[in-house]
Amino acid sequence: MRAACHAPIRGDFTGLRGLEWDKMLHCPAQAARAIPTISAATSMSQTRHVFFISDGTGITAETLGHSLLAQFPDTRFRNHRLPFIDSTDKARDCVQRIKDAAIESGIRPIVFNTLVDPSAVAALREADALFLDLFEKFIEPLENELGQRSTHAAGRFHGIADSQDYKKRIEAINFTLAHDDGVSHADLAEADVILVGVSRSGKTPTSLYLAMQFGIKAANYPLIPEDFERNRLPVELTRYRGKLFGLTIGPDRLSQIRQERRPNSRYASLENCLHEIESAQRMMKREGIKWLDSTAKSIEEISTIILQEVRLDPQSY
């Protein structure tokens, strides 16, 4: 049974041979899969293999790693996420994976790791690689500064240390889903922020990111042609002016996005997009609603600006 539960070695061989998935995963025997070999899985040479190794999910290590590697646009990198490495045995398995990658590419890999357990770290260091240890680099200066030993508790990278916080976050996601696209007016008083803007200006992904990353209850409400004809804010929103934040978008980009939804419609036409955007901006200006242009921004950037502007200061998860 256990053999069938080994994580597969995939195209780029993320997943870990020998990892005891059965502790956390039910794996019916009939789901056993063939395990392709590494040599069959990769062929590019001159590619630098990069491993993100963590006793947790590895998401933090990977996000930081991508940001750093983006500073070297001329190098081709191949990324491997090895999460849940919480024993020396698993660390030894990682060593083998790193060695295989070095042989395959002919050059030593780069390893970003956030392992906390010293014996697991020692086992991992047997590999020949450039180790960029997020824990080691920063924990010692912090210990010196604070005059305390760190707890060396594993799995704290991107953990859910505090279950109250986690519950709040899940509640925010549920709230945001229930208040997407003006679906419900109920409980709008509970919203931390209400995003407004024309259809497809970026309200929904931004609301979800605010909920997911920051535990913010973010409703969103579309401004539609009827609102512009009446020339006033939807009446449901007027009670919550202090929570409103607007998104706008360039007309070309809006037309392009809408074309994908409803090709050759009036809805998607550049002329109509321009009209809606101008009307919405006029309305927001008159109503004293702050807004920003989402055209060239990521949902991370939009969300960060909104947090500052609506005076919310949640923890990032």
Next chain:
Amino acid sequence: MRAACHAPIRGDFTGLRGLEWDKMLHCPAQAARAIPTISAATSMSQTRHVFFISDGTGITAETLGHSLLAQFPDTRFRNHRLPFIDSTDKARDCVQRIKDAAIESGIRPIVFNTLVDPSAVAALREADALFLDLFEKFIEPLENELGQRSTHAAGRFHGIADSQDYKKRIEAINFTLAHDDGVSHADLAEADVILVGVSRSGKTPTSLYLAMQFGIKAANYPLIPEDFERNRLPVELTRYRGKLFGLTIGPDRLSQIRQERRPNSRYASLENCLHEIESAQRMMKREGIKWLDSTAKSIEEISTIILQEVRLDPQSY
């Protein structure tokens, strides 16, 4: 006009005096707000102020910082996110904020920074603080290893370098929303994964996280009492067995979650929860669907396990 657009100094004075918001934010004059002073905003002593300073959103710096600080549970930290610090002038404003915090708390602050521009870094270093520089610590070893100078391009931490990637991610979010809770069977063939499980087993937040963080098209489909009576998988799913992944949950926890939704209902009763969970697990076992127990896991952990199991290896954003 510009004066009215300064980011406010909030309760814990995140937001930056003198930041030129007008470049990215429309700020109607009537939205000007009073700016509370720092001394009024904080009162706890023996609290260590922590700054996350970035030329981008600061989300990466903050996530890593939280993980490291969680290793020191006996110290109280107060966090301040200072994003979009992309000039020496803004860096100098940060210095003042750090100084104010040091005076207020009587102890020097800790600064996690990801600034790339050397002159902005130099300006920031004027402050008396423990600097934990995510860029500096890792970029030099990477330059040596790769034999290349880094581009020193600012704003690459958590950026949207590749717009194709970003588009894919937004598409995944839209797909996931359109295929939440079995709402639509259309285009299920496009799904990267289809989560199944009883109502409130964690499918929706997990699907959204997979889409948001990894650009995965994650549909989800509830297993309901009618399925258990018929004793077979919903017919819409049988064509996509290879994409199915199950979530289960402890009966106590499920009953608790459902109580909050529909207090004292049969739906929420422990007996019914137990029955549904057992039926669902029996069905998944028979159909060869892998599953995991979501009870004590974060959506990051659940998502990371699913990625490995369904052999998806996307980049983390």
